[in-house]
Amino acid sequence: MIKVVTATAKDLPTLQDLDLKTYHYPLSDKGWKYALIDSPCKVGMAQIGTTYVGFALFEQADGALDIHRLGVLSKFRGLGAGKTLLQTANALARDLHSLKLRVIVPSCHCENDKDNVSNWLKGQGFRAKGVKTDFFKMYGDLYDGYLFERGVK
Numbered sequence: 547m548i549k550v551v552t553a554t555a556k557d558l559p560t561l562q563d564l565d566l567k568t569y570h571y572p573l574s575d576k577g578w579k580y581a582l583i584d585s586p587c588k589v590g591m592a593q594i595g596t597t598y599v600g601f602a603l604f605e606q607a608d609g610a611l612d613i614h615r616l617g618v619l620s621k622f623r624g625l626g627a628g629k630t631l632l633q634t635a636n637a638l639a640r641d642l643h644s645l646k647l648r649v650i651v652p653s654c655h656c657e658n659d660k661d662n663v664s665n666w667l668k669g670q671g672f673r674a675k676g677v678k679t680d681f682f683k684m685y686g687d688l689y690d691g692y693l694f695e696r697g698v699k
């Protein structure tokens with residue numbers, strides 16, 4: 547069974563490990579301090595048994611719930627952990643009276659990427675809403691961000 551627990555500052559080493567293993571561009575120490583201490587962001591960790599298999603970082607803004615990060619370790623993918631983290635986002639959005647879930651994905655993780663995350667997002671009910679030019683600075687370069695949104699269920 548997959549469950550999602552709320553992370554706190556004590557979980558920082560586990561979160562950084564999950565982040566490094568699931569994202570090519572890990573969050574900075576400053577970013578984690580903001581997420582866990584200096585903001586109303588919520589961070590969830592997905593657990594199977596006693597193993598942490600994924601995490602997600604959410605923040606409410608402009609009437610939407612932004613999903614800043616959502617990653618599942620590769621060997622635990624396809625088991626529903628990503629979907630369970632999205633359900634957590636949806637429940638949080640409902641509690642906060644947010645109108646939609648919003649996520650911005652680097653263009654390089656959609657086009658020419660075997661794990662094309664836009665397919666997964668579309669499968670989970672998200673719709674492409676636009677392009678944010680030069681939104682991500684990664685690998686010493688700038689990448690457009692693709693904006694996806696889904697209504698709160």
Ligand SMILES: CC(C)(COP(=O)(O)OP(=O)(O)OC[C@H]1O[C@@H](n2cnc3c(N)ncnc32)[C@H](O)[C@@H]1OP(=O)(O)O)[C@@H](O)C(=O)NCCC(=O)NCCS
Nearest residue numbers: 568616617618623624625626627628629661663665666669
């Ligand atoms: C995207 C990601 C979070 C998916 O996590 P996951 O735990 O494997 O996803 P789930 O097992 O919950 O997927 C559930 C559904 O998506 C489908 N799915 C899984 N991978 C998919 C893919 N690459 N493309 C399309 N559909 C996919 C499953 O078949 C399943 O379908 P169902 O709902 O009809 O049963 C994971 O691949 C990941 O961590 N990627 C790297 C980080 C990243 O890009 N994050 C951005 C997320 S916004």
